[in-house]
Amino acid sequence: MTLTTNPHIDKDLVPILEQVSDPEIPVLSIMDMGVVRxxxxxxxxxxxxxxxxxxxxxxxxxxxxxxxxxxKAEGYDATIDLILHPAWTTDWITPRxxxxxxxYGIAAPLEAEADKAVLLKGEQIVKCPQCGSTRxxxxxxxxSTACKAQFKCMDCxxxxxxxxxxx
Amino acid sequence: xxxxxxxxxxxxxxxxxxxxLEIADNSLILGxxxxxxxxxxxxxxxxxxxxxxxxxxxxxxxxxxxxxxKIAGDGRTEDxxxxxxxxxxxxxxxxxxQPNTDxxxxxxxxxxxxxxxxxxxxxxxxxxxxxxxxxxxxxxxEVRYHTRFSTDWxxxxxxxxxxxxxxxxxAINDLWPYxxxxxxxxxxxxxxxxxxxxxxxxxLKTNYYQKIxxxxxxxxxxxxxxxxxxxxxxxxxxTEHMGYILSDLQYMQRTYPNMEW
Numbered sequence: 001m002t003l004t005t006n007p008h009i010d011k012d013l014v015p016i017l018e019q020v021s022d023p024e025i026p027v028l029s030i031m032d033m034g035v036v037r038x039x040x041x042x043x044x045x046x047x048x049x050x051x052x053x054x055x056x057x058x059x060x061x062x063x064x065x066x067x068x069x070x071x072k073a074e075g076y077d078a079t080i081d082l083i084l085h086p087a088w089t090t091d092w093i094t095p096r097x098x099x100x101x102x103x104y105g106i107a108a109p110l111e112a113e114a115d116k117a118v119l120l121k122g123e124q125i126v127k128c129p130q131c132g133s134t135r136x137x138x139x140x141x142x143x144s145t146a147c148k149a150q151f152k153c154m155d156c157x158x159x160x161x162x163x164x165x166x167x
Numbered sequence: 168x169x170x171x172x173x174x175x176x177x178x179x180x181x182x183x184x185x186x187x188l189e190i191a192d193n194s195l196i197l198g199x200x201x202x203x204x205x206x207x208x209x210x211x212x213x214x215x216x217x218x219x220x221x222x223x224x225x226x227x228x229x230x231x232x233x234x235x236x237k238i239a240g241d242g243r244t245e246d247x248x249x250x251x252x253x254x255x256x257x258x259x260x261x262x263x264x265q266p267n268t269d270x271x272x273x274x275x276x277x278x279x280x281x282x283x284x285x286x287x288x289x290x291x292x293x294x295x296x297x298x299x300x301x302x303x304x305x306x307x308x309e310v311r312y313h314t315r316f317s318t319d320w321x322x323x324x325x326x327x328x329x330x331x332x333x334x335x336x337x338a339i340n341d342l343w344p345y346x347x348x349x350x351x352x353x354x355x356x357x358x359x360x361x362x363x364x365x366x367x368x369x370x371l372k373t374n375y376y377q378k379i380x381x382x383x384x385x386x387x388x389x390x391x392x393x394x395x396x397x398x399x400x401x402x403x404x405x406t407e408h409m410g411y412i413l414s415d416l417q418y419m420q421r422t423y424p425n426m427e428w
Binding site: 119140 | 211212213215216219220222223224225226227229230297300301302304305306308309312315316319
């Protein structure tokens with residue numbers, strides 16, 4: 001469980017990795033997304049482990065390349081491994097990451113129970129990231145990417161994405 | 168491309184290679200079928216849903232085939248395994264190769280597979296093969312969403328209009344003969360069950376039909392009463408649809424060998 005809650009990332013690398021953003025959600029750093037599971041320096045070499053949000057996530061190849069480039073700019077030579085276990089969960093998105101999502105116009109994931117009530121029973125709990133109203137309606141269980149669902153706000157009438165809870 | 172397979176956990180084994188194909192080919196061929204709907208779904212939302220499910224399935228396939236490539240140990244890549252086999256070397260069940268036909272068929276096929284897939288992955292999580300168990304743990308979170316989506320639609324269509332009801336009932340009836348094959352234990356599967364690696368799918372059958380029938384009841388639909396079922400896919404004997412799928416799937420690799428995206 002230590003790996004789940006505290007990925008081992010060498011302190012010197014944190015500021016570098018924080019500059020790498022999720023290509024689908026540019027306001028979100030991959031660190032706040034929780035996809036970096038370990039990063040260990042040995043001399044000028046760095047071994048990085050990342051984990052996909054979804055198996056088919058097409059952003060992973062880009063994220064890997066971006067990490068390599070960011071580390072290279074600081075003089076490190078990085079190898080990237082994609083690990084599947086422990087599997088990514090939306091719990092790993094940091095509070096700062098959740099705020100970045102909301103500011104960007106994506107509703108942050110709810111807890112598992114509330115998520116089910118929203119997606120299966122049509123309950124109005126998801127808060128519109130534009131106007132804050134909870135009079136919102138599920139349009140589609142799948143949105144612009146596999147990790148999101150499509151919603152509509154019935155007060156400001158804006159459509160928006162909701163980041164689905166994944167546990 | 169990155170490597171998702173943990174080197175030290177690899178078991179070199181011919182039966183395991185074939186077992187991996189059995190699992191992964193279901194996702195590959197169903198993913199290909201769903202991919203055909205890109206831009207052709209009945210509405211924007213269902214179009215996106217089907218293609219998102221397809222993407223999840225392809226992602227899972229990549230992990231299985233990367234592992235299969237390591238086991239083969241002769242330089243075969245995930246792409247080679249996906250694109251360059253002959254029809255009889257594909258081990259998917261007949262259910263997943265059935266055509267989209269209309270939205271009712273697409274949903275019925277998805278539902279009949281998703282319920283199985285979820286039961287299957289729940290058991291595969293416990294596999295002694297740590298690479299397989301990791302893939303299962305990852306995939307199961309995605310397949311829960313797939314199952315919700317297809318179950319929801321079976322209920323909406325079944326308990327919807329007279330037309331949607333009759334269409335989904337016909338689709339369930341027509342696809343029912345292909346469900347039993349999901350629980351057939353092949354030789355490679357049997358060998359892997361003994362090692363604690365594979366799932367004994369024959370044990371999932373009762374639970375599967377109970378779950379399916381509960382949803383059908385709620386959807387005001389009837390489970391067909393059938394004595395004889397179709398099989399063959401798991402041993403490479405496919406329906407006529409398979410050749411057409413493969414010609415689509417393999418076209419680019421056959422025409423421009425070794426091409427990369």
